[in-house]
Amino acid sequence: MFKRDTDPPEYYHLYGIPSAGALALYGAGTLSGKFPQLDAAAATLSGLLCIGGIGGLSSQKTARLGAVSGQAGVVMGVASTLGHLNPSIGTTASIAGMMAVGGAAGHYIGHRVEPTSLPQTVAAFHSLVGIAASTAAIGDYLNCQNPTQLDNVHLASIYLANVIGSVTTTGSLVAFGKLDGRLDSSPLSHPARDQINMGLGAATLGAGAVFMGGPEAGMGLAALGGSLTTSGILGWHMTASIGGADMPVVITVLNSYSGWALCAEGFMLDMPLLTTVGALIGCSGAALTKIMCDAMNRDILSVILGGYGTKATKGGEAMKFEGEATTTNVDDVVALLKEAQSIIIVPGYGLAVAKGQYPLKDMVDSLLKAGKKVRFGIHPVAGRMPGQLNVLLAEAGVPYDIVEELEEINDDFDETDVSLVIGANDTVNSAAEDDPNSEIAGMPVLRVWNSKQVIVMKRSLAAGYAGVENPVFLKDNTDMLLGDAKETCEKLAAGVKGF
Secondary structure, three states, rough: OOOOOOOOOOHHHHHHHHHHHHHHHHHHHHHHHOOOHHHHHHHHHHHHHOOOHHEEEEEEOOHHHHHHHHHHHHHHHHHHHHHHHOOOOHHHHHHHHHHHHHHHHHHHHHHHHOOHHHHHHHHHHHHHHHHHHHHHHHHHHHHOHHHHHOOHHHHHHHHHHHHHHHHHHHHHHHHHHHHHOOOOOOOOOOHHHHHHHHHHHHHHHHHHHHHOOOOOOHHHHHHHHHHHHHHHHHHHHHHHHHHHHHHHHHHOOOOOOHHHHHHHHHHHOHHHHHHHHHHHHHHHHHHHHHHHHHHHHHOOHHHOOOOOOOOOOOOOOOOOOOOOOOOOOHHHHHHHHHOOOEEEEOOOOOHHHHHHHHHHHHHHHHHOOOOOEEEEOOOOOOOOOOOOOHHHHHHHHHHHHEEEEEHHHHHHHHHHEEEEEEOOOOHOOOOOHHHHOOOOOOOOOOOHHHHHHEEEEOOOOOOOOOOOOOHHOOOOOOOEEEHHHHHHHHHHHHHHHHO
């Protein structure tokens, strides 16, 4: 997706050699029948490779190696699972056929998805994990000859995999719909929202209590189906009650849910590898959710239960900001950049939609050659999912060392000549600090208004994704440069080449 024709050659495929060697040794050892613990060893290696993959993804410089490590871990996990099951030739052929269909579908989707569509793609894939968890749970229960003999750990694993999978499926589908524009991004504000959630939650727990009693197959299957239905409706309703501005947090929550569903499956199927990888995904998703909530000043319980607003919101009427925005043109902005020595660029989702990262990179190169100090300020929730703008800039070849996070750059705006805001809105909204009644009150924002001059590039003066008016547009040191981000960046890039 991010490979360019001008990129230098890479040889990551050579990592396939040790992976193929490990698979060959595992296959030979398994066929010999002399190493009964080889399946467990291969599963452990798979888990370690997946952990290494997560670790590698923590840095841009090691991200590609982390991706390779994770892929090798998945391949080894599939091999160790087949070795553990020791299926017949017919079953193996069926499994291989389904894997081929899934692989072909993934390859097709991966080549069609644009970088701007990654958030909704991730949400859609989470739904597949939920479907797999719920169907595996029901299938495991149906395959049991005498369900009344199942121990409580097994019953609890089936129930949790079923419920968490159902919540993940419906919640992910709603998140996909909102992010893809197929559903209204505004929250579903039903007056009895909390009562509906509590009722569905109680019904799900009640069905779980019946199921944990170890009833006959018919009653157990009815309880399992009941919990599947009520938890699915609960997942749909809770996600529908969350506004579009909180979708980045929802994605991380659903990611964590999918991990815990896998973890429950691991206990259910007695597969330690599933438990290990599921716990890894669940914990990393929970940690990312905590980071995202802190970055947005959101209360995680309020978000999950369909609440709106930040922890600092007072609940009164939001302030009304008066004034008139002033507009500028490309020539004046070029002249401003020519005089400036320190420039901070704050990109947002609008840049991703317009695909303006390439002309922006050309403009930055010209400014750097002219001796200007140019940096990028990235908000933790810029875009529609964590890290989307970092990936976008990396795709265009922007150097890593001039891309800084909010905590690193926020105190530098006082000494900045020009702040260039491109397609961002809520992440630079001063109402978060000035208005205690704002729906984004207390949310950490990039203080672009502290710089000497602010240029905001947007299509229009409309509010951002959170639907909150931005008083920065009305400040005396702010000018609006309206138009398509890509076209405007191309004109600016052409203008600054003569510096």
